[in-house]
Structure formats: structure tokens, C-alpha cells
Amino acid sequence: MSAHHSATTASPVEAAIAATKTSGAGALIGYLPVGFPDLQTSIDAAIALAENGVDVIELGLPYSDPVMDGPVIQEATEVARAAGFRLRDGFTAVRAITERTDVPIVLMTYWNPVMQYGVERFADDLVAAGGAGLITPDLIPDEAAEWLAASERTGLDRVFLAAPTSSDERLRQAVEVCRGFVYAVSTMGITGARQDVDSAARTLVARLRDAGATSACVGLGISTAEQVAEVLEYADGAIVGSALVKALADGGVSGVARVAAALAEGTRRTK
Amino acid sequence: MSLRSETGPYFGDFGGRFVPEPLIAALDELTEAWELAKADPEFLAELDELNRNYIGRPSLITEVPRFAEHAGGARIILKREDLNHTGSHKINNVLGQAILTKRIGKTRIIAETGAGQHGVATATAAALFGMECVIYMGEVDTERQALNVARMRLLGAEVVSVKTGSRTLKDANNDALRDWVTNVETTNYIFGTVAGPHPFPSLVRDLQKIIGEEARQQVLDLTGKLPDAVAACVGGGSNAIGIFHAFLDDSAVGLYGFEAAGDGADTPRHAATITKGRPGVLHGARSMLLQDEDGQTIESHSISAGLDYPGVGPEHSWLASIGRASYRPITDAQAMDAFRLLSRTEGIIPAIESSHALAGALELGKELGPDAVILVNLSGRGDKDMETAGRYFHLIDENAVQS
Numbered sequence: 001m002s003a004h005h006s007a008t009t010a011s012p013v014e015a016a017i018a019a020t021k022t023s024g025a026g027a028l029i030g031y032l033p034v035g036f037p038d039l040q041t042s043i044d045a046a047i048a049l050a051e052n053g054v055d056v057i058e059l060g061l062p063y064s065d066p067v068m069d070g071p072v073i074q075e076a077t078e079v080a081r082a083a084g085f086r087l088r089d090g091f092t093a094v095r096a097i098t099e100r101t102d103v104p105i106v107l108m109t110y111w112n113p114v115m116q117y118g119v120e121r122f123a124d125d126l127v128a129a130g131g132a133g134l135i136t137p138d139l140i141p142d143e144a145a146e147w148l149a150a151s152e153r154t155g156l157d158r159v160f161l162a163a164p165t166s167s168d169e170r171l172r173q174a175v176e177v178c179r180g181f182v183y184a185v186s187t188m189g190i191t192g193a194r195q196d197v198d199s200a201a202r203t204l205v206a207r208l209r210d211a212g213a214t215s216a217c218v219g220l221g222i223s224t225a226e227q228v229a230e231v232l233e234y235a236d237g238a239i240v241g242s243a244l245v246k247a248l249a250d251g252g253v254s255g256v257a258r259v260a261a262a263l264a265e266g267t268r269r270t271k
Numbered sequence: 272m273s274l275r276s277e278t279g280p281y282f283g284d285f286g287g288r289f290v291p292e293p294l295i296a297a298l299d300e301l302t303e304a305w306e307l308a309k310a311d312p313e314f315l316a317e318l319d320e321l322n323r324n325y326i327g328r329p330s331l332i333t334e335v336p337r338f339a340e341h342a343g344g345a346r347i348i349l350k351r352e353d354l355n356h357t358g359s360h361k362i363n364n365v366l367g368q369a370i371l372t373k374r375i376g377k378t379r380i381i382a383e384t385g386a387g388q389h390g391v392a393t394a395t396a397a398a399l400f401g402m403e404c405v406i407y408m409g410e411v412d413t414e415r416q417a418l419n420v421a422r423m424r425l426l427g428a429e430v431v432s433v434k435t436g437s438r439t440l441k442d443a444n445n446d447a448l449r450d451w452v453t454n455v456e457t458t459n460y461i462f463g464t465v466a467g468p469h470p471f472p473s474l475v476r477d478l479q480k481i482i483g484e485e486a487r488q489q490v491l492d493l494t495g496k497l498p499d500a501v502a503a504c505v506g507g508g509s510n511a512i513g514i515f516h517a518f519l520d521d522s523a524v525g526l527y528g529f530e531a532a533g534d535g536a537d538t539p540r541h542a543a544t545i546t547k548g549r550p551g552v553l554h555g556a557r558s559m560l561l562q563d564e565d566g567q568t569i570e571s572h573s574i575s576a577g578l579d580y581p582g583v584g585p586e587h588s589w590l591a592s593i594g595r596a597s598y599r600p601i602t603d604a605q606a607m608d609a610f611r612l613l614s615r616t617e618g619i620i621p622a623i624e625s626s627h628a629l630a631g632a633l634e635l636g637k638e639l640g641p642d643a644v645i646l647v648n649l650s651g652r653g654d655k656d657m658e659t660a661g662r663y664f665h666l667i668d669e670n671a672v673q674s
Contacts, residue, residue, distance in 0.1 A: 116565060165297070188454040
């Protein structure tokens with residue numbers, strides 16, 4: 001059932017990513033925070049992603065202490081929280097988006113909100129809303145017993161991070177427990193556009209392959225179609241966040257649609 | 272089993288490592304380096320030499336009878352961490368971690384700071400060891416602790432004023448973690464308190480426990496017996512663990528942590544984490560936390576920047592959960608009264624943080640009666656707080672013209 005047993009997987013996220021490799025170079029995964037700039041616009045923007053070439057939607061739940069996020073996402077999630085974001089809005093958004101698109105949705109959330117909501121209850125409500133799983137940036141598999149059990153029971157995908165600094169043993173553990181994909185952190189740092197996507201990402205994905213990964217997506221610092229294409233030379237998916245959030249902030253839903261379509265060009269190129 | 276033998280990552284249901292994967296290798300490296308260092312005579316000798324000849328350890332104990340008259344006549348003895356070089360207990364931890372930084376071959380150190388005491392201590396160590404140093408401090412705190420900002424800059428550190436979130440200690444902590452994730456190859460994070468991911472709670476505790484080890488013997492020498500109660504203020508909890516730890520297995524000694532209750536623990540403006548919080552995750556550890564129904568951290572409030580933190584170290588949450596230590600709220604007003612009282616009765620100006628412990632001791636004395644001996648950790652001195660105190664007590668003549 002894990003990411004290295006793709007033949008037997010029931011994961012819609014892994015299936016969606018795998019499908020892109022027959023039609024193109026790989027998957028584009030797009031991040032937007034729920035509730036930015038308001039709940040309805042964030043729903044419309046996520047649907048615009050799906051309609052403009054994004055293969056998996058990553059919806060972030062705004063949180064007070066987002067230590068993995070850079071300034072663009074920090075500012076957006078602060079706007080959402082100041083406007084009254086509640087955790088339950090995440091499920092509302094997932095439900096509204098899945099009514100209008102088949103593109104799978106994973107939530108990206110820091111761990112404390114899930115713990116406070118109740119891990120089992122969170123899993124059940126996410127399944128009921130039609131969500132596919134969770135990306136947990138500050139939860140390592142070592143601390144995840146409760147979530148591993150809840151995701152096993154519900155079949156939700158669980159995406160943990162793998163880093164250039166992770167030992168081979170920890171990479172094997174990540175591949176073993178991840179379902180959907182492994183989130184390969186491209187560079188040492190936080191979210192935000194960068195000029196160059198680190199060569200560390202290529203090495204990391206190669207190490208993940210050695211550890212058995214069949215579904216490895218690269219995130220952090222990717223903001224152009226060229227970078228997407230470059231990452232898809234070796235990875236199964238490219239994750240874009242801050243560039244989309246900035247497009248939404250600057251140009252609204254039509255702005256984020258244009259940027260998503262431009263980024264998706266990077267998935268069509270083959271070498 | 273000894274309560275002193277806990278080494279983490281877990282203290283009962285608390286502790287652990289709730290951090291992004293990119294930091295795990297650095298935390299493993301620190302854990303291993305610390306295990307080796309604390310058993311290495313060379314490391315211990317270097318630390319001991321600095322303790323004696325740089326910090327000025329052992330710090331004194333001072334009995335304060337004129338202050339104690341206001342505490343039901345109980346004997347009150349202060350552990351004088353305020354007399355340490357740089358003015359608080361923070362230096363105990365920082366020098367140990369600076370030596371550790373050298374041992375793991377890193378050349379740049381970063382730290383978060385609230386009141387600025389940990390930042391000043393870290394900047395001091397950076398100057399002493401010739402290391403590059405960046406201090407993260409919330410914008411609110413850089414304003415209310417402007418003198419400490421100047422001290423850090425004079426010592427050669429870069430001070431980053433953090434403008435996100437509540438612009439206080441927790442946000443400084445977030446930005447320090449972001450810096451660490453980005454620069455972990457060259458950078459060591461000198462954590463200032465007994466919170467955060469493993470190994471910080473036990474590492475910082477191990478470096479601060481010298482406070483209680485000295486004080487336990489000093490009180491025995493002075494009074495012929497152990498104190499009835501030990502009092503300390505609790506923000507993240509490093510000075511409190513530092514003085515509690517030596518007494519954990521002395522079951523007759525009551526341990527009391529005093530949290531900052533701001534306007535009152537029953538108002539929305541306080542920092543009384545154990546009194547009013549519930550278990551959650553912040554900054555890498557599961558511990559008690561001030562949070563709303565959704566698990567969003569609630570901004571804390573205290574007149575004392577050093578206690579203005581919505582979390583607390585996991586070992587304190589554990590000691591509270593097993594009933595070994597008690598945690599009580601002290602309001603801004605109670606703390607400021609104690610601040611003035613110690614100044615006027617004993618000629619010692621305490622840090623506002625430590626004044627919470629003094630206010631707690633006044634309560635304890637009345638409860639325990641005139642035969643009681645209360646040991647209070649005077650964790651820092653009040654020089655840095657003169658502007659706050661000046662405004663609070665209207666001591667500064669607004670119309671004075673400086674010639």
C-alpha cells in the first residue's frame with residue numbers, strides 16, 4: 001500500500017501522478033491556502049488550478065506558527081486567519097472543489113490543528129468531504145503512530161517529507177510510510193520562489209529511488225515552467241506554492257489561472 | 272526510580288520531535304555530540320573553567336530578612352543568578368552550547384530571545400568564541416528591551432526584528448527555526464530554554480541544573496536542612512528546571528513554578544500556560560500550550576518579555592501532570608509590587624521575570640508559616656527593566672530637561 005508498491009495502490013493521488021507520465025513528463029502539484037483572500041475565492045482559485053493543468057491540488061490550512069513557510073505564504077495565511085479562518089473551512093473547501101473537479105486534493109497542515117481536532121475525527125471528516133490525504137510538514141513518521149493508524153483505517157494518503165540531510169535509513173522509512181507520494185524537499189530552506197532549484201533535489205530523488213520510491217515529487221523554490229520541466233526530468237511531480245499564491249494575491253482567480261497554465265507547459269516538454 | 276534520570280525525548284506524555292524532516296539530522300548530531308560531551312572530562316573542564324572565571328560561579332545565596340517580613344516571617348533565601356556575567360542564568364546554558372558548537376565544527380550561531388537576556392548571553396558567547404551570531408527578537412520586544420538590543424549589537428551580533436504574528440518570542444522562535452532549516456550546514460541553533468524538540472529540553476536542563484546543585488548544598492550549609500519550598504518563575508522554564516532538578520527526588524521539598532498571569536489568569540491577557548492551557552504541539556515539542564479550539568496558538572501577554580510565551584518546556588508539563596511540582600499564576604501587578612519591595616527592602620533590583628517568583632514566595636511564606644525556609648531563584652537582574660519600571664511606577668520625570 002505504500003509508495004513503492006504502485007501496482008497495488010488504491011491511492012487516487014498516486015494514480016493521478018502516474019497517469020501524467022503516460023501523457024506528459026510528470027505531474028504539476030499546485031498549492032493554495034484555504035481562506036485566502038476569502039473562502040469562496042480560495043475555492044474558485046483551486047478549481048482554476050484544476051482547469052489549467054494542475055494534476056493534484058494541495059490545500060494549505062492556515063496556522064499561527066508555520067515554520068516551513070516563507071514570507072509569501074506566511075502573509076497569505078495571516079490574511080486568511082485575520083478574516084476568521086476556521087479549521088472546518090478546510091472541509092468546506094474540499095467538498096466544494098471536489099463537486100466541481102476530479103483532480104484529487106491533499107490538505108497540507110501543521111500537526112497541532114489535527115491533534116486538537118482529533119486525529120480520527122479529522123480523518124473521517126476529510127474522507128467525508130472527498131479529500132485524498134494529508135501532507136504533514138512538521139510530523140515525522142517517528143511521531144506519527146496515531147496518524148498512521150487513522151490513515152490505514154480510512155485509506156487516506158499520507159505524505160511525509162524527505163530532505164537532502166535525511167539519512168538513507170530515514171529515506172527508506174519515508175518511502176515505506178508515505179502513500180500518494182514522497183515530498184522531496186528540493187533545498188535546505190523554507191517555501192518561496194528561488195532562481196535555481198538546487199541540484200540537491202536531483203540527488204535526493206535518486207536516493208529515494210534507491211530506497212524504492214516510485215512516486216517522488218519535488219517542492220520548495222519552483223516557480224517557472226522551465227523549473228517544472230527540469231524537475232520532471234528526474235521526479236514524478238513538481239510542487240509549486242508561493243508562485244501561485246503570489247499570482248492569486250496580485251491577479252485574482254484569472255491571474256492564478258494564467259500562471260497555472262504557464263507552469264503546466266513545463267509538464268508537456270519531453271527530452 | 273529517580274525523577275532526575277529523565278533524558279528525553281519524552282517526559283511522560285510530553286516532549287518528542289515535531290519538526291520538519293530537514294532538521295532531524297542536525298538534532299541527531301546535537302544529541303550525539305551532547306552525549307559524548309557530557310561524559311568527556313575535557314569538555315567538563317572547559318565548561319567548569321568558564322563557569323568559575325567568566326560567569327563567576329558558584330553564584331551566591333543571599334538571605335533577605337527585610338523582604339521576608341512581608342512573607343509571614345518565613346526565611347527567604349535568594350539564589351543569585353542575577354550576579355552572573357551578563358545578568359541572568361541564561362549564560363550557563365549558552366556557554367555550554369557554544370563549546371558544543373565548536374565541537375561539531377559549526378561557525379555561526381543563532382538564537383531567539385524575548386527579554387533579550389538569552390540574546391545578550393548568546394552574543395556574548397559569540398564574541399568570546401569568535402563566532403558569527405544572529406539573534407531573532409520580536410519587534411514588540413525590541414521596543415520594550417531597547418537597551419538589550421544595543422548590548423547585542425555592541426557585542427557584534429546582528430539583531431533581526433521579527434515583524435510576523437504577535438511580534439514576540441514565539442515569532443522570534445519561528446524565524447530562528449526558519450533560519451536553521453536554511454543554514455543548518457554551518458549554523459547551530461542555541462536554544463534558550465527547556466522547550467523545543469529533543470535534545471533541547473534535556474540539553475538545556477543539563478546545563479542549567481548547576482543552579483539547584485549549588486543552591487541545595489548552599490542552603491544545607493546555611494540552615495542545616497533542605498528548604499521547604501523552592502520557587503522560580505516559568506516562561507519556557509529554564510531557570511525553574513535549573514533550580515528544581517537537584518531537588519526532584521527530595522520529596523519533602525515543595526517545588527513551585529510561577530507563571531505570568533498578565534492582567535489575570537481569568538482574563539484573555541496572560542501567559543499562564545500550565546494553569547490555563549492544554550496539551551498541544553508548538554516549536555517542536557508536545558507540551559502544555561495556550562491555544563484556541565482549532566489548535567491555533569493564542570498570543571500571550573505579560574509585562575515581562577521573558578515570560579511572554581504561550582508554551583512551556585515538556586519536563587514542566589510532566590512534573591505538573593505527576594504532581595511533583597505546582598504551577599501558579601502571578602499577575603503583572605503582583606510581580607511589580609514584589610519588584611519594588613525587593614528593591615526597597617534589600618537593595619536588590621530583580622528582573623521582572625524573577626519578580627514573579629518573589630511574588631510567589633510572598634504567598635508561599637504566608638501559607639507555610641514562619642518556620643518555613645523558601646529558596647527563590649533570582650534568575651536575573653532588573654537593569655534591563657528600568658524603562659518598564661520607570662513607566663509603571665512613574666519614576667521618570669517626563670518634563671526633566673537633560674543639560
